[in-house]
Amino acid sequence: xxxxxxxxxxxxxxxxxxxxxxxxxxxxxxxxxxxxxxxxxxxxxxxxxxxxxxxxxxxxxxxxxxxxxxxxxxxxxxxxxxxxxxxxxxxxxxxxxxxxxxxxxxxxxxxxxxxxxxxxxxxxxxxxxxxxxxxxxxxxxxxxxxxxxxxxxxxxxxxxxxxxxxxxxxxxxxxxxxxxxxxxxxxxxxxxxxxxxxxxxxxxxxxxxxxxxxxxxxxxxxxxxxxxxxxxxxxxxxxxxxxxxxxxxxxxxxxxxxxxxxxxxxxxxxxxxxxxxxxxxxxx
Numbered sequence: 001x002x003x004x005x006x007x008x009x010x011x012x013x014x015x016x017x018x019x020x021x022x023x024x025x026x027x028x029x030x031x032x033x034x035x036x037x038x039x040x041x042x043x044x045x046x047x048x049x050x051x052x053x054x055x056x057x058x059x060x061x062x063x064x065x066x067x068x069x070x071x072x073x074x075x076x077x078x079x080x081x082x083x084x085x086x087x088x089x090x091x092x093x094x095x096x097x098x099x100x101x102x103x104x105x106x107x108x109x110x111x112x113x114x115x116x117x118x119x120x121x122x123x124x125x126x127x128x129x130x131x132x133x134x135x136x137x138x139x140x141x142x143x144x145x146x147x148x149x150x151x152x153x154x155x156x157x158x159x160x161x162x163x164x165x166x167x168x169x170x171x172x173x174x175x176x177x178x179x180x181x182x183x184x185x186x187x188x189x190x191x192x193x194x195x196x197x198x199x200x201x202x203x204x205x206x207x208x209x210x211x212x213x214x215x216x217x218x219x220x221x222x223x224x225x226x227x228x229x230x231x232x233x234x235x236x237x238x239x240x241x242x243x244x245x246x247x248x249x250x251x252x253x254x255x256x257x258x259x260x261x262x263x264x265x266x267x268x269x270x271x272x273x274x275x276x277x278x279x280x281x282x283x284x
Contacts, residue, residue, distance in 0.1 A: 038243060038244055038247045038248055038279065038282040038283065039224075039247055039251075039258045039279055039280075039282075041070055041071060041257075042068070042069060042070075042071075042258060042260060042276055042279055042280065043069060043070070043071035043072060043073060043097065043098075043257055043258060043259040043260070044064060044069050044071075044072055044073070044259055044260045044261070044272050044276075045072075045073045045075065045223060045259040045260065045261040046064075046072050046073065046074055046075060047075035047076075047100075047261065047263070048260070048261050048262050048263075048265060048268055048271060048272055049064070049268045049269065049272065050075070050076075050268075051268060052268055052269060053078050054078060057078055057080065057085075057088060058088060058091075060269075061088055061089065061092050061094060062092045063269055064092075064094065064272070065092040065093050065094050067272065067273050067276050068276055068280070069094065069260075069272075069276060070093070070094065070095060071094070071095050071096075071097045071257060071259075072089070072094055072095070072096055072097070072259075073096070073097065073098040073099060073100070073126075073221075073257075073259045074096060074098070074099035074100065074120075075099070075100045075128070076100075077116075081116075082115075082116035082117075082119035082120045083119055085120060086119060086120050086121065089120075095121060096120040096121055096122055097121075097122055097123045097124060097257055098122055098123065098124040098125065098126055098195075098221060098257060098259070099117060099120070099122060099124075099125055099126070100125075100126050100127070100128040100164070101113055101125050101126065101127060102127070102128075103127060103130055103131065103134075103143070103146070106127065106146055106147075106149075106150040107146060110150055110153055111153065113125070114153060114154060114157040114159060115157075117157075117159055118157060118158070118159070122159060123159065123160060123256070123257070124159060124160045124161075124162060124193070124195075124220065124221060124256075124257070125154055125159055125160075125161055125162070126161075126162045126163065126164050126193075126195045126221070127147070127150075127162070127163050127164065128164045129164070129166060130143055135168065135179060136173070137173055137175060137177065137182065140179060140182045140183055140186065141182075141186060143183075144182075144183060144186030144187045144192075145186075147161070147163065147183075147187045147191075147192045148187055148188050148191050148192060150192075151187070151188065151190075151191025151192045152191055154191075155190075155191060160193050160220055161191065161192055161193065162192065162193035162194060162195045162220065162221065163183065163187075163192060163193075163194060163195065164195040164197055164223065165180060165194070165195075165196065165197050165200055165201060165204075166197065166200045166204075167200045167201075167203040167204035167205075168204070169183065169204065170201070170204030170205055170206045171204070180204075180206070180211075184215060184218070189215075189217070189218055193218060193219070193220040193221070194215060194218050194219045194220075195219075195220070195221045195222065195223065196208065196211070196212070196219045196221075196222045196223070196250070197222070197223040197225075197261075198222055198223065198224060198225070198241060198243070198246060199223065199225040199226065199227050199233060199241070200223075202227055202241060203227060203231060208246050208250075209245070209246060209249060212246075212249055212250050212253050213249075213253065215253075216253045216254060217253065217254040218254070219250055219253065219254060219255055220254055220255060220256045220257070221255065221256060221257040221258070221259065222247070222250055222255055222257075222258050222259070223259050223260075223261045224236055224243060224247070224258050224259065224260050224261065224275070224279060225260070225261045225262050225263075225275070226238055226239030226240070226241050226243075226275075227239045227240065227241050228240065233262060233263060233264070234262075235262060235265070235271050235274045235275045235278070236260060236274070236275035236278045236279050237274065237275070237277075237278025237279075238274075238278075243279065243282055244282045244283065247282075258279075260272055260275040260276060260279065262275070
């Protein structure tokens with residue numbers, strides 16, 4: 001089964017054209033997709049490289065930059081202060097645009113975390129998951145209130161605040177509601193962004209395009225990792241998710257950052273290298 005055949009088995013995937021932008025080269029108009037890949041600046045979620053970073057931060061960041069990445073998202077600073085990590089990033093030409101922050105942190109000393117994010121030069125802070133005990137209608141209501149407050153604080157600090165999904169958010173609660181829908185409905189669009197993990201969205205049985213189009217401007221970042229027909233997580237280009245269609249549409253609807261990720265790669269650096277090359281070669 002190829003990419004488009006797989007996507008067509010999911011509900012209500014529409015047919016999308018290539019980007020409308022055109023480039024004037026030598027007096028002739030050419031579709032911009034002939035000249036640029038789907039994502040023009042590819043980032044990486046450094047959780048993928050956690051085993052290497054725990055051994056050698058400097059060498060790992062240097063190789064990430066050599067591959068061609070220019071932006072990173074953190075899931076921890078490996079014992080370094082934000083200032084120390086910023087110097088290491090600057091030394092190899094990388095920019096931290098996002099980091100993950102736990103629910104306990106947004107209910108605690110969020111101000112300190114936001115200060116560190118500012119020192120790193122970030123645009124975004126994201127909650128990557130929520131406790132299983134709060135995955136109820138009432139739990140999500142209370143959590144939405146916390147998210148809105150965190151969004152207000154982040155906005156005051158010049159940052160976006162967001163939430164990153166897994167597959168369970170697309171499950172149906174006893175009252176018939178979908179958990180992801182509740183989170184989106186109960187949080188303020190101007191305060192709480194959505195970091196759509198495309199793998200987990202597909203894995204949860206949802207259609208990324210349908211959600212993107214129902215939430216214009218809300219999905220400001222995505223995680224890019226591929227999925228086989230059998231549901232295995234693989235490097236970008238080794239699965240069947242149609243990123244060549246999804247990512248340009250996401251960008252049109254407000255996506256600012258795309259981060260390559262693999263939760264459990266056998267060879268982490270080889271994984272992010274393969275995904276970078278595959279994503280760079282995609283054309284819409």
